[in-house]
Amino acid sequence: MENAALLQIAQQAEGPVYVYDANRIKAQYERLTNAFSGVNQLRFHYATKALNNISILKYIQSLGAGLDTVSIQEVQLGLAAGFDPSTIIFTPNGVSLNEIEEVAKLGVQINIDNLSILEQFGSKYPEVPVCIRINPHVMAGGNSNISVGHIDSKFGISIHQIPHLLRITENTNMRINGIHMHTGSDILDIDVFLHATEILFETAKNFKNLSFIDFGSGFKVPYTPGDIETNIEELGEKLTEKFNSFCQEYGRELTLAFEPGKFLVSQAGYFLTKVNVVKQTTSTVFAQVDSGFNHLIRPMLYGSHHEIVNISNPDGRERFYSVVGYICETDTFGSNRKIAEISEGEYLAFKNAGAYCQTMASNYNSRYRPAEIFWINNEAHLIRKQENFEDILRNQIELDTAVIKGAAVSA
Ligand SMILES: *Cc1c(COP(=O)(O)O)cnc(C)c1O
Numbered sequence: 036m037e038n039a040a041l042l043q044i045a046q047q048a049e050g051p052v053y054v055y056d057a058n059r060i061k062a063q064y065e066r067l068t069n070a071f072s073g074v075n076q077l078r079f080h081y082a083t084k085a086l087n088n089i090s091i092l093k094y095i096q097s098l099g100a101g102l103d104t105v106s107i108q109e110v111q112l113g114l115a116a117g118f119d120p121s122t123i124i125f126t127p128n129g130v131s132l133n134e135i136e137e138v139a140k141l142g143v144q145i146n147i148d149n150l151s152i153l154e155q156f157g158s159k160y161p162e163v164p165v166c167i168r169i170n171p172h173v174m175a176g177g178n179s180n181i182s183v184g185h186i187d188s189k190f191g192i193s194i195h196q197i198p199h200l201l202r203i204t205e206n207t208n209m210r211i212n213g214i215h216m217h218t219g220s221d222i223l224d225i226d227v228f229l230h231a232t233e234i235l236f237e238t239a240k241n242f243k244n245l246s247f248i249d250f251g252s253g254f255k256v257p258y259t260p261g262d263i264e265t266n267i268e269e270l271g272e273k274l275t276e277k278f279n280s281f282c283q284e285y286g287r288e289l290t291l292a293f294e295p296g297k298f299l300v301s302q303a304g305y306f307l308t309k310v311n312v313v314k315q316t317t318s319t320v321f322a323q324v325d326s327g328f329n330h331l332i333r334p335m336l337y338g339s340h341h342e343i344v345n346i347s348n349p350d351g352r353e354r355f356y357s358v359v360g361y362i363c364e365t366d367t368f369g370s371n372r373k374i375a376e377i378s379e380g381e382y383l384a385f386k387n388a389g390a391y392c393q394t395m396a397s398n399y400n401s402r403y404r405p406a407e408i409f410w411i412n413n414e415a416h417l418i419r420k421q422e423n424f425e426d427i428l429r430n431q432i433e434l435d436t437a438v439i440k441g442a443a444v445s446a
Pocket residue numbers: 082084085103105126217219220221251252253254294295296297298390
């Protein structure tokens with residue numbers, strides 16, 4: 036998006052605001068579909084948890100994607116956005132049998148990632164086809180916090196447990212219609228990822244009634260100019276060949292599925308906030324913004340890098356800043372960053388703010404969660420209002436003064 040458009044949105048907003056560029060989402064979606072155009076049956080399930088605004092979901096549906104969901108509430112959001120249940124996959128981790136049953140009743144594809152629930156579900160509903168999440172024990176990425184395929188991971192059914200898995204499916208007579216893996220969040224090495232897919236193909240041969248194989252996600256996006264990213268085109272070329280020859284060996288045309296979250300929405304998003312204070316200390320210049328980890332927690336939670344630019348003074352002389360928030364705890368967005376000279380009252384834009392930013396926002400410090408803007412054809416559309424004081428008190432129950440006083444006396 037152009038700097039001027041971002042600045043105008045920032046100036047008109049009541050407070051910090053998220054902006055998402057529709058064209059960027061579309062371009063990423065097209066990159067994916069082009070990369071895998073050699074596959075006959077292809078399906079992308081967008082990972083709702085990355086960014087769950089209903090207008091974004093509707094847009095992604097209009098591009099032709101389905102949904103990947105991890106809670107019954109995400110399923111309900113998807114249905115509210117107009118997704119057909121048959122285009123939604125439910126890939127939770129450690130949820131109750133009851134929640135899985137409720138989602139299955141809605142007609143959504145279930146993906147089960149542990150033997151205990153598999154056995155219980157299969158015994159009760161042998162007629163409902165189920166996908167299984169396999170853990171191939173391959174570390175595709177570098178960050179152990181977001182890599183979910185390794186040996187100590189809580190995700191998926193270990194490939195070493197396939198004999199037990201097969202015993203369950205035979206005993207219950209259930210149908211396994213899909214095989215799934217989601218190895219981690221940042222695929223840095225395509226060959227490592229392809230190694231994991233080989234393990235999945237081997238596993239798939241044990242099941243005669245498959246209709247799809249789902250390779251999860253983990254497409255890495257660049258966070259700085261020149262940063263490494265997953266080479267989607269190369270991955271597409273190599274995996275397409277492997278997939279097509281597997282289908283031939285398997286004797287049936289299967290659907291190849293992916294569940295991209297970050298890849299579709301990360302770079303489409305900007306977080307805009309004003310600088311309240313520029314504070315010089317003996318060692319650092321702090322730019323203190325009108326926000327904190329209540330609005331964007333990724334840098335503090337797992338060290339993610341968000342490029343920060345001064346959209347009020349983009350051509351100013353660059354200086355070094357530590358950009359911090361207003362929360363009464365350490366909340367550093369970026370240390371020692373080279374940013375065009377910042378004055379109080381100017382606006383900063385945080386890049387890569389489309390995925391796992393707004394969806395992780397909270398009311399910590401009794402602050403409002405920010406508004407969201409969808410930028411479509413050079414026009415700003417409000418798709419979420421900033422919260423207000425009523426939202427802070429919503430669901431709180433103010434006890435009667437007599438009860439409070441009574442408690443104070445007895446204490
Ligand atoms: C979160 C998640 C994804 C999306 O991961 P990204 O790194 O955002 O692409 C895909 N599949 C499952 C099962 C997930 O939990």
